[in-house]
Amino acid sequence: MHLGPTELLIILVIIVVLFGAGRIGRLGRELGTAVREFRRGVSEGDKPAEEQNRDLANPKA
Secondary structure, three states: OOOOHHHHHHHHHHHHHHHOHHHHHHHHHHHHHHHHHHHHHHHHHOOOHHHHHHHHHOOOO
8 A cells, every 4th residue: 555645745734633733743653652651661671680789769850
């Protein structure tokens, strides 16, 4: 299934009409924050347990 530029533009216009430009920006920021937190959680899963406990005792700002 291939979507051309016209179809993508129509989909974008429908999304803006349904959600509004301000809400789309907020959703984008929230999605970025969620992805960042997920990546942080995945990388912490790779650390040894002792290092995780040290990080919990001394959280970074």
